[in-house]
Amino acid sequence: MRRLNSITFKQLRALDAVCEIGAISSAAEMLSLTPPAVHSQLRALEENFGCALVSRTTGGFAPTEAGTALLTAYRTTRAALERAVRQIDTLGKGLSGTVVLGVVSTAKYYAPRLVVLLRSAFPDIDVVLRIGNRARIIQMIETGDIDLVIMGRPPRQPAVEARSIGDHPHLLVAPPNHPLTRLDRVTPDDILSQHFVMREEGSGTRILTMRFLDEIGEGREYAYTEMESNETIKQAVAAGLGVAILSGHTVHEELKSGRLVAIPAERLPILRHWFVLHGADQELSQPATRVMDWIVANPDRFLPGGARVD
Template structure:
């Protein structure tokens, strides 16, 4: 125990260099020290260990049994320190490490593609992402279980920093057989007799839908709650009803012409994708680099992917209460 307490990193470094040299004089040259200085450090190390570490055989330094054992441990210790230095350096350079990202389910249609682009640039960074509705993401932020969250509406009830990532249009979709499929600029009330398919309470899409209904003094004759965007899309294509959904969930269906976007007054409803993190969280250099990547690439990526599907006339209600 006394040996460990008196041991210094510098002594280990000098000792390891000496094990590779034929003499203290040669070790001193490599270390840019005087020979007496090297000899003194080795003598202090031997005194602390209570054992001789070197002996001379045919005018050459040779390790004793104690020196052989200490050499093994010294190299391991210095190797671990080097690994730690490399790890810290890589973090400051943001080219390795790990990131935890939480995304709302509507973002699963584009976020993995952005993550793939990021991974091509930073293959050593390990990105973990989890998916849930808005309430789930709020718990992750509150519990400090995530570094960054991608959502539609930042939580005013939590101490967070939110940055706009990209525009996020919502449109009303219908089956191809819907009688108003080709109608232009009609009011929402024309859909009063349709069944509206809604996301579950706690979903950001559900909150947008309820806001639009309230803003238009609209009450559908019937509504059905479904638990996912995929279920809603399948139900709409099957003719069960209509729904207000994120345009960014519709890439495949619009490309294949399997679903209709209705030209309803006040749509698309523009929200904004937000990149959110807790104000109290110290983001690592890796997280900061990932944040910059998303802020720079998300909007152009979504523009390229979905611009041709956005209706020409846009009603922006991003600052009207719940939709932000």
Template sequence: MKNVTFRKLQSLLAIETHRKIVDAAKALGLTAPAITLQLKQLEEDAGVTLFERTPHGMFPTEAGKVFLEAAKEIDERLQRLDDDVNAFRRVKRGHITVGAVSTVRYFAAPLFAAFSKEYPDVHLELIIDRRDETIARLKDRAVDIALLGRPPRDISVRATVFGEHSLVVVSAPGHALAGKRDITKAEIANEHFLHRGRGSGTRTFFERFLKDIPGRLDGPSTEMETVEDIKQAVMAELGIAFLSMQSIAAEVQAGQLAVLDVVGLPIRRQWFAISRSDRAVTPVMAAFQAFLATRGETFLPNFSDPAKVPA
């Protein structure tokens, strides 16, 4: 493999991303024949096919995936080298990609704005998705840090706590249970629940909370794509929901939603900033984690007012 160069590996990464030689060439500022030649040289040198050509685009073979993994590791190492050099020069610039679960969107704007103000030359990218997809991106090295309500168990990670959040059951203000004290699990078990699909963090805790109620997990419920859809449906009195307090702060304070006083709730959880333990921490990652550890909690909704949240 003496003829492998990083430029050729970059071409493989571009082909994987764009699926077409022409689009990969445009992304790299090269010509399509140049990309085609680099791919041909790599395949001839390796003696294997690296991409399957299909009517729907080009897809890596098993051998191609090995090359791509090496390319990603080299690219990551060069990015770390760039960050390290910048740190030595005391230039606070670089790039960080953060993955986060859906609830983070309710406090992301002020938090990220404050970080960007402190580090104006750092390019920060935020990807919000379900928990499963966020963890998958962490595994695939598509994000540098993930913001989650609990660390994954199937990969080795570093986890830093930066605040707390609470999980509660919420209804429309006119619901029969709104205002009632010490509601039991059995009472809410008969209600129609609105929730996210499997793989979301709140859905997981919902199932854990009611798992000791026979038949509840197969009871009346409706899956919805987003937390916003769920809140609108609850306000329309189509059911009740199990959500993070941070996702319903505005509606509770405006009197549009009511937090039910259910025995055993709220479930108090922590927010974690998580990175893979098998990769080096870049100066930019370290700066972001330190920012979260020292200031992150100040950007989380405050529910200390007893008139707005059940004790």
């Protein structure tokens, strides 16, 4: 217990910041501290446990195995405390609760509308939106930072309970004057000869694209450029940098305007599903249950192409 009683949240915040950013000076700036103060917090933690919690790598500082164990506990505890703070705040506002809704970045094109609809349907519930790529959202499920998640393919780990809310087509898109648009039949060789524009590692869209190309090419190499947002990818494709496989809901407006076109081919579009889910070991609050049930019952009101609200 001596070790536990000696730990402070300031020390844990310092450890978290250094491991997230990879540098003591940048972590200190983020925490509004001096670098010596952050170093002192880390040293106190390591003396308390009698082992190294961070190690220096070519990319900066990273957690050791012991540091990772401590960070996991800290992030889970912090998430629980943040939920308690939100609950107290909502009680003070006369609301019945707060629901934190996490969505993968592909869903950010309709997520704000969904939040507006939810707040209209449940004025007594404070709906908070969190957006991140697939890897980040999965991490938030693990630490309990979010109540509900909207994403494509549910993760294998951590275990979740998921309900389908609608189709999620993925299309091969190109500018309207692209050579592929003039072919009567687009073959796998035609596709593999293109330069692709892809999302960053950790993105579900990137995973889907690479799996599709590996399957049709049986492991053949292909050229690609990496970008960190769907918006940038759409602009790059429209400018002629290459082609991309993107969610049909991500490019809904560009297809309507003719700025981009969908290339038909065998095995395209790739049809997936949207799911709303939560951690399998997470007991949903009554407000979260109400929100989840509404999302499952009303996908046509927020998915692109669905019915509009009068």
